[in-house]
Amino acid sequence: MLPQPVKKIGKQTLQFTQPPVIFSMSSIVGPMEGKGPYGKAFDYVLEDTLFGEKSWEKAESKMLREAIKRALLKVNLEAKDIDFMFAGDLLNQIVAANFAAREINIPFLGLYGACSTMVEGLALGAVMIDVGSAHRVAVGASSHHNTAERQYRMPTEQGAQRVLWGQWTVTGAGGVLLVKEGSGPVITHCTVGQVIDLGIKDANDMGSCMAPAAADTIIRHFQDLGRQPSDYDLILSGDLGSVGLNITKELLGFEGYDVKNNMTDSGVMIYHPDQDTHAGGSGCGCISVMLCGPILRRMAEGLYKRILAVGTGALLSPISTQQGESVPAIAHAVVIEARP
Amino acid sequence: MLPQPVKKIGKQTLQFTQPPVIFSMSSIVGPMEGKGPYGKAFDYVLEDTLFGEKSWEKAESKMLREAIKRALLKVNLEAKDIDFMFAGDLLNQIVAANFAAREINIPFLGLYGACSTMVEGLALGAVMIDVGSAHRVAVGASSHHNTAERQYRMPTEQGAQRVLWGQWTVTGAGGVLLVKEGSGPVITHCTVGQVIDLGIKDANDMGSCMAPAAADTIIRHFQDLGRQPSDYDLILSGDLGSVGLNITKELLGFEGYDVKNNMTDSGVMIYHPDQDTHAGGSGCGCISVMLCGPILRRMAEGLYKRILAVGTGALLSPISTQQGESVPAIAHAVVIEARP
Numbered sequence: 001m002l003p004q005p006v007k008k009i010g011k012q013t014l015q016f017t018q019p020p021v022i023f024s025m026s027s028i029v030g031p032m033e034g035k036g037p038y039g040k041a042f043d044y045v046l047e048d049t050l051f052g053e054k055s056w057e058k059a060e061s062k063m064l065r066e067a068i069k070r071a072l073l074k075v076n077l078e079a080k081d082i083d084f085m086f087a088g089d090l091l092n093q094i095v096a097a098n099f100a101a102r103e104i105n106i107p108f109l110g111l112y113g114a115c116s117t118m119v120e121g122l123a124l125g126a127v128m129i130d131v132g133s134a135h136r137v138a139v140g141a142s143s144h145h146n147t148a149e150r151q152y153r154m155p156t157e158q159g160a161q162r163v164l165w166g167q168w169t170v171t172g173a174g175g176v177l178l179v180k181e182g183s184g185p186v187i188t189h190c191t192v193g194q195v196i197d198l199g200i201k202d203a204n205d206m207g208s209c210m211a212p213a214a215a216d217t218i219i220r221h222f223q224d225l226g227r228q229p230s231d232y233d234l235i236l237s238g239d240l241g242s243v244g245l246n247i248t249k250e251l252l253g254f255e256g257y258d259v260k261n262n263m264t265d266s267g268v269m270i271y272h273p274d275q276d277t278h279a280g281g282s283g284c285g286c287i288s289v290m291l292c293g294p295i296l297r298r299m300a301e302g303l304y305k306r307i308l309a310v311g312t313g314a315l316l317s318p319i320s321t322q323q324g325e326s327v328p329a330i331a332h333a334v335v336i337e338a339r340p
Numbered sequence: 341m342l343p344q345p346v347k348k349i350g351k352q353t354l355q356f357t358q359p360p361v362i363f364s365m366s367s368i369v370g371p372m373e374g375k376g377p378y379g380k381a382f383d384y385v386l387e388d389t390l391f392g393e394k395s396w397e398k399a400e401s402k403m404l405r406e407a408i409k410r411a412l413l414k415v416n417l418e419a420k421d422i423d424f425m426f427a428g429d430l431l432n433q434i435v436a437a438n439f440a441a442r443e444i445n446i447p448f449l450g451l452y453g454a455c456s457t458m459v460e461g462l463a464l465g466a467v468m469i470d471v472g473s474a475h476r477v478a479v480g481a482s483s484h485h486n487t488a489e490r491q492y493r494m495p496t497e498q499g500a501q502r503v504l505w506g507q508w509t510v511t512g513a514g515g516v517l518l519v520k521e522g523s524g525p526v527i528t529h530c531t532v533g534q535v536i537d538l539g540i541k542d543a544n545d546m547g548s549c550m551a552p553a554a555a556d557t558i559i560r561h562f563q564d565l566g567r568q569p570s571d572y573d574l575i576l577s578g579d580l581g582s583v584g585l586n587i588t589k590e591l592l593g594f595e596g597y598d599v600k601n602n603m604t605d606s607g608v609m610i611y612h613p614d615q616d617t618h619a620g621g622s623g624c625g626c627i628s629v630m631l632c633g634p635i636l637r638r639m640a641e642g643l644y645k646r647i648l649a650v651g652t653g654a655l656l657s658p659i660s661t662q663q664g665e666s667v668p669a670i671a672h673a674v675v676i677e678a679r680p
Contacts, residue, residue, distance in 0.1 A: 004344075006473045008423065012447045053619040055663050067414040083348065084532060091657065094452045098535060098655035102668040107352045107532035109460060110655075110670075112434045120449060124464065131471035133346045133354050192424060192447035195438060205449050315438035315450075317431065323395050328442040330450075 005130050010224025012191050012217075019186035020129035020137075022336065023179040024077075026070035028063045029285075030145065030171025036271045041294035042172075043070060049171055052199035057091060058099075060173070064089065064286075065100035067175035067292070068140045075177065082106045082177070082197035086121035089142045089284050090114065090169075092151065095313040097140050106138060115239045116193070118288040119311025123190035125178045126263055126334070135180045136219040142173035143283025152203075152318055166204045167267060168277035169239045174288025186297050191224065193217040195315060197317035197328035203314075203321045206329075207244025207279055210312040213329035214240060215251035218310060221333050222257060229259045233304040236295060237331075238287035238312040239267040241279035248324040270273040287311055299338050300326060306337045345470050350564025352531050352557075353629025359526035360469035360477075362676065363519040364417075365632040366410035370401045370485065370511025373621075373629065376611045382512075382632035383410060389486055389511055397431060398439075400484035400513070403625075404429065405440035407515035407632070408480045415517065422446045422517070423474035426461035428484045429624050430509075432453065432491065436482050446478060446532075455579045456533070457481040458514060458628040459672040463530035465518045466674070476522045482513035483623025492658055506544045507581045507607060508617035514628025525639050529675040531564065533557040535655060537668035539595035543654075543661045546669075547584025547619055550652040553669035554580060555591035557649060561673050562597060569599045573644040576635060577671075578627035578652040579607040606630035627651050639678050648678045 005017040027042040034045030046067070052060040064087065072078060085104065088111035089096035093108040101108040113120040121139035128134040146156050148169035154160040178187070203209075214237055222228065229235065229252075240248055245265040252259050266287040267280035291309055298304055316327045345357040367382040374385030384406070390576045391399040404427065412418060425444065428451035430438035441448040453460040461479035468474040486496050488509035494500040518527070536553040543549075554577055562568065569575065569592075580588055585605040592599050606627040607620035631649055638644055656665070 006471050057663060058658060088452065090433075092659065093454065093655065093657035095655070095657045095660045098668055098670075099660065099665065101535040101670075102537050102655075105534055106565055108535050109464065109532060112428065112450045113435065124449065127471065127473055128467065131346050131467065131473075133348055133467055133471075192449060194445055194447050195441040197442050210439045267409060314417075315433065315435070315442075317433035318437045319397060319432065320435045320439065323397060323441065328438055330438075330441075330448060 005137050006127060012220045013189055013224035015189050016126055016130040016187060018130055020126045020178045021182045021186050023178055023182040023184050024071045024075045024173045024177040025292040025296055026067045027288050027289040028067050028173050033170055033172055033270060038270065038294045041297055056144050056146040060142050060147050061096040061099040063105050063173035064096050064140050066143035067173040068104060071175035078200045079105050082136045082138050082156060084109060084128060085138040086111055086125050087140040088112050089119035090148055105305055108212050113330060114315050115282060115283045115284050115286065115314030116311035116330055119309055119334055122187060122334045123192060125334055126187040126190060129178050129180050137178045140173060140175040141284040141288045143169050143285035145169045145171045162278060164206045165243050165279050167206060167279045167282035170270060170281045170286040172285035172289040173293035176292060185296065185336050185338050187334050188337050191217055191221040191333040193331040195328045195330050197326050199326045201326045203262045203316055203327060206282060206314045207241040208247060209314050209327040210240055210329040211244045211247035211251060214248045214310055214312050214331045217331035217333050218252060219255055228328045229257050229262060232262060232306055232308045234307040235259055235263040236307060237265045237310045239282035240265045240312055241267045241282060242293035243279045309334050311313040311337060348465060352560045353529055353564035353642065355529050356466055356470040356527060358470055359464045359528045360518045361522045361524045361526050361678050362516055363522040363524050364411045364415040364517040365636055366407045366409050367407040367629040367632040369629050373510055373512055373610060376496060376615065378610060378634040381637055382629060383479055392669050395487040396484050400482050400487050401436040401439040403483035403513035404436050404480050405443050408444060408478050411515035411517045418444050422476045422478050424449060424468060425478040426451055426465050427480040428452050428457035430488055453670060454653030454655050455622060455624050455626065456651035456653035456670055456672050457624045459649055459674055462527060462674045463532060463672055466527040466530060469518050470522050471559060477518045479518065480513060480515040481624040481628045481629045483509050483625035485509045485511045488623060502618060503544045505583050505619050507546060507619045507622035509623040510610060510621045510626040512625035512629035516632060525676050525678050527674050530676050531557055531561040531673040533671040535668045535670050537666050539666045541666045543667060546622060546654045547581040548587060549654050549667040550580055550669040551584045551587035554588045554650055554652050554671045557671035557673050558594055569597050569602060572602060572646055572648045574647040575599055575603040576647060577605045577650045579622035580605045580652055581607045581622060583619045584650035649676060
């Protein structure tokens, strides 16, 4: 039997023997995210939410396409140099990703993990690279405030009042290029989550829905690897928002994991408190742009040596809610380490 | 450097060095599919389209859950014995798969490849097994006529007249268990498709939309491996229907590949001509149940030694169509070989 480059450790975690390199990344955000505390850390801030297109859906697809193309451009690569592309988004039938892939011409594998999609893609992309299936893999995910609002809740033109525990879908897209050999931080492990549903039916309270899934995956990750929170400079969740982040910290505390000092959430970080987003940001784009923007920049500056990025997804649809279902959720995690 | 179990051949094809085994499979279909020419080859035929549930969406999710559970039961395995599960469906936010995964408790990776989802899952599952990331992977996909009609077209209660080149979404779900070691046919290769869009805007004419993608992936597959159609006992596409199958055969003929005698389509096979489905079956469930039912049974009986299964997906959404977009499509292929 051949030696195996990928090693499964414990119940849900994979360890990469030749850790794939995050060789390039790009982030595009909307005007509101550009005015947030990390506005200057993103590659490109849209002047308006339409990005020169006739609809928000087309604008979202263009953001995703541009994020992936810019990640390649930065390292002088083209689509033909890339083996596979993983991407997804929140739109019905992931049309932002499908239409982006139409313009890019890379063999394409569509994903749906709600707001965990970017991390799901990084995990699967890392598997493909580590085992030699691919030398270079592109990964991308996007969301758009106006497309998500009209699909999941109310058209934004209606000006409906939002609940205080609601979150604001981030307008943004991130693109990552993973390679076999090169300089940059590496993905050393991934932990694939299970679907968890503790019965919450308020589709506006996504933080509470996702917190148990986030805690479950983080606990599994620690157990599988025999690690502690202190092994990470930062534990970054995707879009738990302020409500979900607090619940997750509490759930982890019950199990003896103290993350008070080193865990935060992309949705909590991305907006100023006075931007009136209530519980913070959400959407596939949330962790995508925070990772591809400020977080990996800080890692390059030496601020973080090892982080745990935890994508969190609420796996509902408007129809499942209308049919009385509660909201299942999932979280996937990847470990990213700085390499000298 | 460690030897690599998976080898990329040509532009889009992966060759598995330790080909994953299709150790078990299960198929569930609706009443209409049960009355079709292969009705007796499926494991379970529903008495009605609600399957004891209160909505068709819940029925679809139950079908998918049961198909995966039955595939495990047949070989005396339980969810806890399975490393990962890949699944998807056509519903917005793939809720059939998400809610199935909620009940099954296997680390879950959600996919969206429209009707190519089953083959996308088999390809990714095979990668995970071949490289040692997993010993056992479950793969599933589903569709339901009534959920698809009301989401993509018209509610069935309305009794709208269907166009003659339209297809009938299959009510059905397939579940496959891939393992590292065991008896059964093996997956030797996969070819990952690119998104192809030749500009057709008639969302009812999915066969014409998908044919160029199917032909592209099949041609890439032949080119990557230096193979010919005669290397396969059967080339089985997913849901091109009669219109799309004929176009695909013609496109392959233009490039010098004669598939007249050994290519057919799951959507053409699944219904009797007098079942009034017009151009045939479609949906994620179409190739899923045909593979997990009659086709792999025939392989077990020695009728086929090597087949090429080509999942085909139309990557549209009702909104992309309303916004004037044409219909992009994709096709993924896996090679399945009988093992003595």
